[in-house]
Amino acid sequence: MEAIYIDKHYNLVVECKQGSKKACYELYRLYSKAMLNVAFRIVGNIAEAEDVLQEAFLHAFNKVHDFRQETTFGLWLKQIVVSRCINALRKRKLEFADMDDEGLENIADEMPADEEETLYKVAVVKEAIKELPEGYRVVLSLYLLEGYDHEEIGQILNITENTSRTQFLRAKRKLSEILKRKGVTS
The missing domain is CATH 1.10.1740.10 (RNA polymerase sigma factor, region 2, helix turn helix motif)
Known part of the structure; x- marks a missing residue:
């Protein structure tokens, strides 16, 4: 039914x-x-x-x-x-690279106590996401913001589930680097 x-x-x-x-x-x-x-x-x-x-x-x-x-x-x-x-x-001829994800680190999920500081950090993170390469930004957006899992992202983008996971982990690492450069730490 x-x-x-x-x-x-x-x-x-x-x-x-x-x-x-x-x-x-x-x-x-x-x-x-x-x-x-x-x-x-x-x-x-x-x-x-x-x-x-x-x-x-x-x-x-x-x-x-x-x-x-x-x-x-x-x-x-x-x-x-x-x-x-x-x-x-x-x-746009977007290309995804299938690479291994050894040694990639996670971004800490710590929330600042001060609301104004939180709003500032949110704005900085949004700007940092815009700086990510397209492949990273797309997978990160589909996974974190739109709620798709890696299997679904793989089907949508016509990539393997492993490639989706790798792109996501690399996107998190790159985003962390951008945020550190901007002086935002977790």
Whole structure:
């Protein structure tokens, strides 16, 4: 038996399937900001993220009849956005290196007590992530920010699970180096 998820926007999806432009606009309004954030974290460029967002919504609205409530509309849309982001990155001829991960260290998960200091560190980390090479940034974003596991990332990016893990560990190491250079320590 197939699982069906009913989310709070079920009626809007039904109306959209029936051709309601108002319902489509409302879905766009409800999801566009979150999906733009997803796209931006992956492609790292706001103009390109906006293009990806528009392509993803066009695709979603053209394929809305294929949406079967096997998940929520938001998760279905997020999969489309991530897929479009990966396509955009592939157009850039993104290459992933399959390397061993010996000697890679983890970033400490320590939280500063002072809220202002925390906000400062968050801003610095966001800027540091932008400095990562694309392959590292993509895997790091998909794993930490979007919640995909390495097997899923491997399938999305057409790389091995081990390559995903290696890219993630190297991204953490590189991010740690960038943060140390900027004077942010854990």
